[in-house]
Amino acid sequence: xxxxxxxxxxxxxxxxxxxxxxxxxxxxxxxxxxxxxxxxxxxxxxxxxxxxxxxxxxxxxxxxxxxxxxxxxxxxxxxxxxxxxxxxxxxxxxxxxxxxxxxxxxxxxxxxxxxxxxxxxxxxxxxxxxxxxxxxxxxxxxxxxxxxxxxxxxxxxxxxxxxxxxxxxxxxxxxxxxxxxxxxxxxxxxxxxxxxxxxxxxxxxxxxxxxxxxxxxxxxxxxxxxxxxxxxxxxxxxxxxxxxxxxxxxxxxxxxxxxxxxxxxxxxxxxxxxxxxxxxxxxxxxxxxxxxxxxxxxxxxxxxxxxxxxxxxxxxxxxxxxxxxxxxxxxxxxxxxxxxxxxxxxxxxxxxxxxxxxxxxxxxxxxxxxxxxxxxxxxxxxxxxxxxxxxxxxxxxxxxxxxxxxxxxxxxxxxxxxxxxxxxxxxxxxxxxxxxxxxxxxxxxxxxxxxxxxxxxxxxxxxxxxxxxxxx
Numbered sequence: 001x002x003x004x005x006x007x008x009x010x011x012x013x014x015x016x017x018x019x020x021x022x023x024x025x026x027x028x029x030x031x032x033x034x035x036x037x038x039x040x041x042x043x044x045x046x047x048x049x050x051x052x053x054x055x056x057x058x059x060x061x062x063x064x065x066x067x068x069x070x071x072x073x074x075x076x077x078x079x080x081x082x083x084x085x086x087x088x089x090x091x092x093x094x095x096x097x098x099x100x101x102x103x104x105x106x107x108x109x110x111x112x113x114x115x116x117x118x119x120x121x122x123x124x125x126x127x128x129x130x131x132x133x134x135x136x137x138x139x140x141x142x143x144x145x146x147x148x149x150x151x152x153x154x155x156x157x158x159x160x161x162x163x164x165x166x167x168x169x170x171x172x173x174x175x176x177x178x179x180x181x182x183x184x185x186x187x188x189x190x191x192x193x194x195x196x197x198x199x200x201x202x203x204x205x206x207x208x209x210x211x212x213x214x215x216x217x218x219x220x221x222x223x224x225x226x227x228x229x230x231x232x233x234x235x236x237x238x239x240x241x242x243x244x245x246x247x248x249x250x251x252x253x254x255x256x257x258x259x260x261x262x263x264x265x266x267x268x269x270x271x272x273x274x275x276x277x278x279x280x281x282x283x284x285x286x287x288x289x290x291x292x293x294x295x296x297x298x299x300x301x302x303x304x305x306x307x308x309x310x311x312x313x314x315x316x317x318x319x320x321x322x323x324x325x326x327x328x329x330x331x332x333x334x335x336x337x338x339x340x341x342x343x344x345x346x347x348x349x350x351x352x353x354x355x356x357x358x359x360x361x362x363x364x365x366x367x368x369x370x371x372x373x374x375x376x377x378x379x380x381x382x383x384x385x386x387x388x389x390x391x392x393x394x395x396x397x398x399x400x401x402x403x404x405x406x407x408x409x410x411x412x413x414x415x416x417x418x419x420x421x422x423x424x425x426x427x428x429x430x431x432x433x434x435x436x437x438x439x440x441x442x443x444x445x446x447x448x449x450x451x452x453x454x455x456x457x458x459x460x461x462x463x464x465x466x467x468x469x470x471x472x
Contacts, residue, residue: 095127095130095131096133096136098123098127099124099127099131099133099136099137100136102120102123102124102127103124103136103137103140103144105120106120106121106124106144106147106148107140107143107144107146107147109147109150114155114156114157114160117151117160117164118157118159118160118163121148121151121160121163121164121166121167122163124167125163125166125167125170126422128167128170128171128174128423129170129420129421129422129423129426130422130423130426131426132174132426132427132430132431133174134174134175134431137171137174137175138175141171141175141177141179141180142179142180142183144167144168144171145168145171145180145183145184146183147164148164148165148167148168148171149164149168149183149184149187149188151163151164152164152165152168152187152188152191152204153187153191153194158195158197158199158200161195161197161200162197162199162200162203165188165200165203165204165207166203166207166419168184168188168207169203169206169207169210169211169419170419170420170423172184172207172210172211172214173210173214173416173419173420173427173434174431176211176214176215176433176437177215178215180211181211181212181214181215181216184207184211185208185211185212185216185220188204188207188208188211189208189224189227191204192204192205192239193239193240196240198236198241198244198246198247199246201239201241201244201246201247201250202244202246202247202249202250203250205228205231205247205250205251205254206250206253206254206415206418206419207419208224208254209224209228209253209254209255209257209258209415210257210415210416210419212224212258213257213258213260213261213412213415213416213437214437216258216261218262218263218264221258221261221262222262222264222269224254224258225255225258225259225262225269225273228251228252228254228255228258229255229272229273229276231247231248231251232248232251232252232255232276232277232280233276233279235248236248236251245283245284245285245287245288246287248280248283248285248288249285249287249288249291252277252280252288252291252292252295253291253411253414253415253418254415255273255295256291256294256295256298256411256414256415257411257412257414257415257416259273259295259298259299259302259408259411260298260408260411260412260415260439266299266302266303267303267336267337270299270302270303270337270339273295273299274296274299274339274340277292277293277295277296277299278292278296278340278346278349280292281293281296281349281350281353284360286361286365286368286369289353289369289373290368290369290372290373290376291414293350293353293372293373293376294372294376294407294410294411294414295411296339296340296346296376296380297375297376297379297380297383297407298407298408298411299339300339300379300380300383300407301379301383301384301406301407301408302408303335303336303337303338303339303383304333304334304335304336304383304384305333305334305336306331306332306333307331307332307333307334333384335383343380346380347377347380347381350373350376350377350380351377353369353373353376354369354370354373354374354376354377355370379407384406392404392410392413394413394428394440395425396428396429402428402435402440404440406439408439409438409439409440412437412438412439413438416438
């Protein structure tokens with residue numbers, strides 16, 4: 001995209017903005033739901049198309065990603081997918097016709113009720129999860145964004161606001177344009193402090209990061225990463241969400257997502273971030289721990305640079321003597337800086353987390369922590385190489401998988417998947433720009449079922465390709 005030099009809008013507190021009481025702490029683990037219905041044709045109807053959840057293997061943590069929809073928990077403990085609702089009537093019309101009706105209903109807010117808007121947003125979300133609707137919504141995205149922002153700024157219920165934010169996020173993923181980014185970015189960031197609901201805050205953080213990931217300028221990316229670090233280091237207090245694991249984990253994923261499109265010197269973002277992430281490894285939330293650990297592994301991966309053809313041989317020898325040269329798949333990489341000074345302490349901490357021996361954790365969280373930190377530990381011990389296996393294998397079709405074999409790819413997947421859940425497989429199969437933006441090029445597709453190791457080939461660099469923005 002063009003080099004934009006827009007100032008980052010600082011969050012403000014609108015005295016007239018929505019304030020939804022949330023007397024209970026939001027739980028740190030996001031609840032999960034299964035097999036959601038497709039979208040409705042009128043306020044309470046649905047289309048018949050359905051989406052299967054992505055069949056993902058993350059070294060033993062499959063359950064974390066098998067759900068259909070983004071299972072965010074609201075203050076009363078109700079899943080966001082339950083908010084969207086399941087009591088629909090089957091409609092024989094095409095999904096395109098149903099979507100067109102819902103768009104008209106959303107954009108025409110005259111005489112609309114809170115319940116009517118909630119139902120319309122629910123239907124719209126399900127339709128965008130079940131279908132790749134870029135052509136159907138492209139001409140109406142700005143109108144839709146205006147309607148969603150009105151509900152986010154002045155919604156009469158937490159449910160309306162949460163659904164509006166998610167609907168806006170799905171619109172951005174489906175049609176990521178600069179106009180949509182410009183219309184959404186500043187208002188979303190400014191309203192973060194206006195909600196007492198940690199769930200709404202967390203969804204807004206994810207939405208802002210996804211929007212900036214697609215079309216944000218480097219100025220905006222850098223400033224937003226710094227803002228997310230402030231949220232993380234304050235344990236959520238910056239957003240009046242003290243000790244909210246949900247908010248902190250969302251900010252960690254958001255920072256990591258933007259780090260994969262940051263094009264400045266990696267060392268400039270390393271030192272402050274690394275100290276904050278290491279501190280978050282002591283969190284009582286597995287969500288926070290794993291998000292911090294993945295960003296740490298990403299920073300270690302970013303510390304290496306592939307040796308160019310014109311580099312001085314003496315320089316290579318100099319770095320070899322320091323033990324900072326790595327040869328992988330016929331390519332040579334140099335670690336230009338040490339990501340963390342107390343590396344032995346870090347490795348001990350990661351080893352402890354990889355053991356999954358925390359007594360206060362339930363069985364599922366122990367398994368998730370164990371599998372995640374086994375990979376993270378290998379990523380820190382052996383950047384770029386790890387244990388030689390993909391972090392995940394994403395099923396695209398019955399006999400085809402997509403290998404997520406580098407940390408920057410894994411961080412991107414985790415950064416957007418929470419919003420898609422039930423629509424993950426739809427976009428993975430039909431949205432080519434989405435797959436390319438994640439760095440999962442079609443050429444990487446292969447059948448791993450009969451292979452004991454991943455195919456040989458040149459290891460691509462961690463950093464995004466120069467044509468990352470050329471998708472529209």
